[in-house]
Amino acid sequence: MRVAVYPGSFDPITYGHLDILKRGAAIFDKVIVAVLINSAKQPLFSVDERKQMIEESIKQANYKVPIEVDSFEGLLVDYLRNKDIHVILRGLRAISDFEYELQVASINRKLAKDVETIFLMTNNMHSFISSGSVKEIAKYGGDVTDLVPPHVVTALKEKSAIITP
Template sequence: MKKVAVYPGSFDPITLGHLDIIQRGARVFDQVVVSVLHNSQKRPLFTVQERVQLIREVTMDIGNVEVDHFEGLLVDYIHDRKATNVIRGLRAITDFEYELQFASMMKKLDSNIETLFMMTNNQYSFLSSGIVKEVAQYGGDIGDLVPPVVEEALKKKYTN
């Protein structure tokens, strides 16, 4: 049986920390579905379609990674994708409380779904999409925080 995991997130934008988790997850699972959450409560910088395209570009060399998007309950999406695992990245202990609540609710909704926590590489432990956007907005160097295609997309967003 194929082991499929979903790596959900807003990815606004995808960072090297996210990419690290995707690459490592792809070594653990037969297929990783990176899925962009459309959250109507948030005002993202990039549209869902732009985020999906950026992720596709930076993961095109990872053969067992697929990029998609969803809206609604993650558990329903996981069922639709016939997955049994969720990948969640942890940067620091501050992430753990939220992620524990997330995993507990997932387990309550479907006891067959397992959540795998992956610690990010130490060099990315401070990194978040929000920090990247703030630095990019003021013209700071983000070249070692995001893939080159994302750096260019951010520059375009903030020069328009």
């Protein structure tokens, strides 16, 4: 079985993320979306909230292969070893993403020689979307309905009502 891990903060999940997940699911027999618990970042949504939003997005998309949602803390390569998985799935939006992702993939390869990173280019219609820009737009009451699924729009509105600019 060909399994890939699609790691990220997904704070929140966007249509760009879902585009990569959809296309990754067409390549692999199973994809695990792994939400990174990063103590250096201050996420808007808790890990459980992010996992719930991803799970809801998966239900609505009706993938033909199993998609699992999990979370991890620490090194990605340790998570992969524990799961006996050897492929990382990552999305690229622009050349700036490539520079960062190349560095991370090289570090992962140094730490685990049996791990491969597969990069997919995000669909051009989603290439400008980032979780950070979605949060910034929502924070000021802007319309994010074309950037994230409806249940994420609702969650952003609920958070924005609590966290005002």
